[in-house]
Amino acid sequence: MIDLRSDTVTKPSDAMRRAMAAAEVGDDVYGEDPTVNRLECYAAELLGKESGLFLPSGTMANLVAFLAQTRPGETVIMSREAHPFHYERANLAVVGGLMTRLIEDPLGKFTAEQVSDQVVREEDPHLSRTTLVAIENTTNRGGGACWDFHDVEAVASLCRRHDMRLHCDGARIFNACAVTNVEARYYAQCCDTLCFCLSKGLGAPVGAVLTGDAPTIRRALDYRKMLGGGMRQAGVLAAAGLYALEHHLDDLREDHRRARSFRRVLEKEGAHFPLPSPTNILYIETRAPERVVRALADRGVLVLPHGSDRIRVVFHRDIDDAAANQALESFKQVLCA
Ligand SMILES: Cc1ncc(COP(=O)(O)O)c(C=O)c1O
Structure with missing residues (x-):
């Protein structure tokens, strides 16, 4: 067939399997898996962020990013086409206690002006405050559309003005980079957190990495454990991710x-x-x-x-x-x- x-159906190549078999491992819940640690550092450096966190899936990467940067009862602004809105079993509402405000656009993108229309920062006790904006790059339901870098910058600057966090679901960020010729670190620089998937076009069997500042990633680590995402000798999987980043980007x-x-x-x-x-x-x-x-x-x-x-x-x-x-x-x- x-x-x-x-692109999630990709299977690990023979060379990737050899890298997995040869991986040095330890208990990652104790922070002792050298290959996971290497992947997290590699990803953080690639994206110009302080810290990285290896997660079993893009879904969990998005979820811990939301949990680490919001409190229950707050609102996240995202596209009506966003992956967490459609395909993550309402985890934002069920696990995060979060509301969403949605922006309409068939490509799954939006402008700072459109975000501005949705911002609620008042102290009025009737209202749910918007504390996080989430973009997706590339957009899955938008047909793999890429964000224009200047639009990301404009949304980022609006977020800073309104004291809101900006998360990028960069499940396919390297696909965007391949088209726009903007390095991933520049997109990441605009965002407080950015996650990407290893298990899609990059060809690893499992995994995603969330990157961001050290205190946020520390909170995300706590939530990963809470959700059952601590993976013990996960170096076998991280080795596949490292192999993918080193060999498959182009x-x-x-x-x-x-x-x-x-x-x-x-x-x-x-x-x-x-x-x-x-x-x-x-x-x-x-x-x-x-x-x-x-x-x-x-x-x-x-x-x-x-x-x-x-x-x-x-x-x-x-x-x-x-x-x-x-x-x-x-x-x-x-x-x-
Ligand atoms: C844009 C986007 N974000 C997140 C995910 C979730 O990734 P996972 O399947 O690893 O949970 C996907 C999966 O297709 C996706 O397309």
Whole structure:
């Protein structure tokens, strides 16, 4: 099967598995796993932050970032398309006791002016204060859209003016960097915390890293333990993450190139892509998503239905040129015949 459902389906390569097998390990809950410590330092340095924290998932990375920077009863401002709003089982509300104020935009981005409209800082006891803004870069539901660096700067400066924290869900931040040519550390500099996933386009089997200032990351560590995210001899997993950061970053450009050329061909054949999609996540319009998904599966290609009018196609490192071309032929038969 050619699996284009998500970049989370990537499997560790032989070289990555060898790095995992060779990892030096210790008990990370005691802070004694040298490979986890190395990954956390490496990530913090890469993003120009004081500290890093290895977590089992992007979901937990977002959650501990929210918990470490808010109190129950406060409000987080984010896009209506944001991952925590749609796909994290309401953990913000259930675990964090948080409200959300949402900004509408099909690409999942927003401007400082739009944030400004949502800010509540008054001491009025009727109101829930907005204390955190969360951006997503790239945006999953926005078709892998990248934030313009100046928009991030403007949102950051608004957050500082209103004494609000800024978190970046950078699950795919390196995909954004590959397109904008802005180094991840510059995005991170604007934000109080930034997390990224190792288990998506970078190809590690598990994990995410949250970076930020030392006191915030210390609080995040407490919440990670509270949530059951202390992972003992996690160096085996951290080794995969380190390997991915050291060897796979540049390959993201290849995923983008394949996504672009796939789109170009299908557009010529009459397919409609509702979003610009500059990175690896594409949406294709169809009136019958479930039928299209089944017809593609019959031809050996896996994709996901998305709502009532589109399917999602994600390119990643386990899809080489041959697989991309083979998938393309199936799409032509199903979508354009
Ligand atoms: C933008 C974004 N944030 C967070 C996550 C959550 O990551 P995980 O699946 O590791 O919990 C995802 C997963 O797809 C994502 O796309």
